[in-house]
Amino acid sequence: MSASHFEGKDAIQHVVERQTHGIASLAETHGAEIPGHISSYADACREVAFLLLILGVICEKLFLSHDQILLILGVFSCGLLCWKIGRSAWHGWSRLERLHRLVEEERYEIENNREQERDELIALYGAKGFEGKLLDEVVDVLMADGDRLLRVMLEEEMGLKLECHEHPLKQGFGAGLGAFTAAIIILLALLFLPHPLTLLITSLTSIAFAAGLSASYEKNRVISAVIWNLGISCLAFGTTYFLLDFILS
Template sequence: GGQDGLVNVLGVILGVAAATNDPRIVLVAGLAATFAESVSMGAVAFTSTLADADFYESERSREYRHIQQVPHLEKNEVREIYQEKGFKGELLDRIVDTITANKDVWVAVMMAEEHQLQPTNRKEAIRSALVVGFAAIVGSLIPLVPFAFLPVSMSMFASVAVTAVVLFGVGAYKAQKTVGHPGKSGLEMAAIGTLSALVGYVVGALLKIPPTP
């Protein structure tokens, strides 16, 4: 959320700054984009979490029906899953018998191993929406700060520079936590985000509004 808000709002304010050269209009447009973006992304996170929870429950109910209607087929699926993990012989038989002795355990195994799904708590939807919305607000406000203190011409350069540094940091951090080279990942994210935002500047420059006499 923060990364998207950062790039999107930077594009908006660069375009407005290039078109109007008025810091007040830039701030108003940037704040409007900030809060609209945060509400939108929070709503998407909320509905997405609910959709995940609904899908999980739907698949879970289907597994219960299959266990009731065709238990031999479902039992064979459990056997195949653990055969692929390297179990065999008497140990495999014990694993299958233990799992299929309890329907709740049986379904939980099928959901995790066959469908690669984990339970989603519907109560998490609100928390997810708040986290994403707040992250979007924080990210969106970063490129706006220079326009509150500097002339528009200087603010544009400062805003791009600050955004690029933040994006580099985010990219490097993600690479450290996952897989990849922090420096390369940081540069890629900074370059892609900055170039995307500069599209807004180009649009604003092409549609520049002449100053009022």
């Protein structure tokens, strides 16, 4: 057995280490439980709604007219739209690039360390309850098919879920749609309902909608998610509002 491959660890310790490495690669904004484009949509919708709310409050405290505020928020929304699309797509490309690197690393191990990969398979399926002749047959079948072996090692050893990695442009589209949804709701409401509370109500409504959507896909408690998101938003809004009052008084 190659000590350089296992780095002084036995097969089971090596598998645990690789699983930890694989799980870490999924610990990002768009986790494995919710589709990436849905996560991007909800995140962009929340962020744009909150930023427009804060910017609107600042503009009001500076005594700008309603038309000026509407124009500033509209221009700012266009910039945010481009930013959210580009950032989400780049983030997707970054994750995809990392996945490709992990695939190539595992492919190299399979091609150059077959005996060690066999030991890892025995450790993996032995832990699942396979033993004796059945364990040997399962390992032999997997070792005979390089593509199947690669997929098994990526998913079983490293904890990767290959089907969860969406195309970056799809994630970018989701983020763009989320940003557009929040912006268009807020801007149209300000255009047709020029009331002092319009911005606050529409922003919080957009944040609540995005939080509920995200929670429902993740099978979490929707009401709890909505309350927490609204509470955090109100805290941040109140902090901004009263700090501006204090600074400008």
